[in-house]
Amino acid sequence: MSDAIKNRYDFVVYFDVENGNPNGDPDAGNMPRIDPETGLGLVTDVCIKRKIRNYVEAVREDEPGYRIYIKKGVPLNRSDNEAFEKVGISAEVTKDKDKLKKELKEAKKNKKGKDVDIIIRDYMCSEFYDIRTFGAVMTTMVKGALNCGQVRGPVQLSFARSVDPIVQQEVSITRVAITTEDDAENKSNEMGNKFIVPYGLYRCEGYVSANLARKSTGFSEEDLELLWDAIINMFDFDRSAARGQMAVRKLIIFKHDSEFGNAPAHKLFDLVSAVRKEGVLAARAFSDYDVTVNTDAIPSGVTCEIRD
Numbered sequence: 001m002s003d004a005i006k007n008r009y010d011f012v013v014y015f016d017v018e019n020g021n022p023n024g025d026p027d028a029g030n031m032p033r034i035d036p037e038t039g040l041g042l043v044t045d046v047c048i049k050r051k052i053r054n055y056v057e058a059v060r061e062d063e064p065g066y067r068i069y070i071k072k073g074v075p076l077n078r079s080d081n082e083a084f085e086k087v088g089i090s091a092e093v094t095k096d097k098d099k100l101k102k103e104l105k106e107a108k109k110n111k112k113g114k115d116v117d118i119i120i121r122d123y124m125c126s127e128f129y130d131i132r133t134f135g136a137v138m139t140t141m142v143k144g145a146l147n148c149g150q151v152r153g154p155v156q157l158s159f160a161r162s163v164d165p166i167v168q169q170e171v172s173i174t175r176v177a178i179t180t181e182d183d184a185e186n187k188s189n190e191m192g193n194k195f196i197v198p199y200g201l202y203r204c205e206g207y208v209s210a211n212l213a214r215k216s217t218g219f220s221e222e223d224l225e226l227l228w229d230a231i232i233n234m235f236d237f238d239r240s241a242a243r244g245q246m247a248v249r250k251l252i253i254f255k256h257d258s259e260f261g262n263a264p265a266h267k268l269f270d271l272v273s274a275v276r277k278e279g280v281l282a283a284r285a286f287s288d289y290d291v292t293v294n295t296d297a298i299p300s301g302v303t304c305e306i307r308d
Contacts, residue, residue: 002220005154008261009208009224012252012272013231015160016201016286020244023047024195031168031195039165041200045157048204051234053130056226058237060129066226069128069136079128080138083120121151125217132217133227154212154219155227160204163274164283166197196244199284205269210259228253232307249286251307252293262301271297 023043024030033042053068060066069079125132135153173192178184208227213219228251235246254268271294280288298304 002222004213004218005208005210005221005224006259008210008256008259010254010256010261010265010268011206011208012250012269013160013204013206013248014201014250014252014274014291015204015235015246015248016199017197017243018199018245018285019196020240020246021195021242022197022200022202022246024242029195031170032166032197034166034168035161041162041166041197041202043160043202043204045159045204048157048160048234049130049134051238052133052227052230055230055234055237056129059229060226065126066129067127069124069131076138079124082127083123086120086123122218125151129223129226132219132223135217151216152212153217154209156207156209158205160202162200162202163289164201164276166200169196169198170194171196194242199282201249201274201283201286201289203274205265207265214259228307247286249308250291253305253307254298255303255305257301257303263299267299268302271295 021030021032022041023033025033033044034040035042053070056066057068057071062068067079069076121138124136124138128136130136131138131151131153133153133155135151137150171194173194174189175192176189178187178190183190208219208224231251232248235243235248252272256262272292273294274289274291276283277288277290283289293304293306295304
């Protein structure tokens with residue numbers, strides 16, 4: 001793997017949805033998430049991270065160093081066992097707390113005093129892209145016996161929030177597929193519904209810590225470039241009828257010339273704005289907005305790059 005990144009980054013992502021549900025709320029019948037006080041739409045950070053993971057998994061196809069730890073249908077312990085085997089602890093031993101403690105003592109002797117927890121943690125970071133990027137809590141094996149991977153990732157995301165209030169619209173649909181034989185005798189189709197947002201432009205803010213990359217996961221320049229690619233293309237690799245037409249419209253990256261940064265993130269974020277064009281009462285396309293960056297006010301030691 002390459003060396004860890006040397007610079008801090010802060011970034012803003014604008015993405016939109018047309019006639020789709022960007023992130024359903026299971027506590028509200030899967031309706032699009034919304035802030036009840038303002039009417040602004042919400043998309044969770046977990047949802048966006050899932051899209052990034054799906055992109056990396058698709059383009060790297062379990063390539064060593066770019067596997068995905070948190071994925072559907074794969075128990076976390078299956079991946080954890082690989083790290084335990086790295087220090088000579090078998091998967092069977094990890095099921096017994098007392099045996100595991102004994103094996104850990106032996107492993108530490110064999111490693112001549114090296115911290116076994118760190119060896120296991122570093123192995124997981126080197127193998128799994130999403131651990132190296134977002135971090136992970138890998139203490140699911142035998143709690144109290146081994147804390148091998150509570151990793152704080154260098155990349156963090158906020159909830160995405162829509163620029164303007166959204167409309168939660170319920171659309172009735174029909175289907176000709178009948179579920180049971182009894183139903184087939186009594187009706188020719190069935191009714192259903194789906195929830196959509198006619199149009200919404202969302203803004204998400206993110207952070208990349210060079211300090212955590214150096215001290216914790218080894219997140220590299222190659223990893224960073226893959227992250228930017230994943231953000232730009234995350235919806236193209238995750239199409240769904242329920243989500244409608246979704247696309248990333250702008251990725252605005254602020255690069256600091258130091259590890260700890262040269263300006264507070266919120267001051268950089270305040271330089272970026274999206275405003276409905278004059279005369280547009282209800283936005284129905286990205287072209288209804290003006291997205292601007294006040295480049296004249298960017299502090300010294302920070303550069304700005306815009307990708308779309």
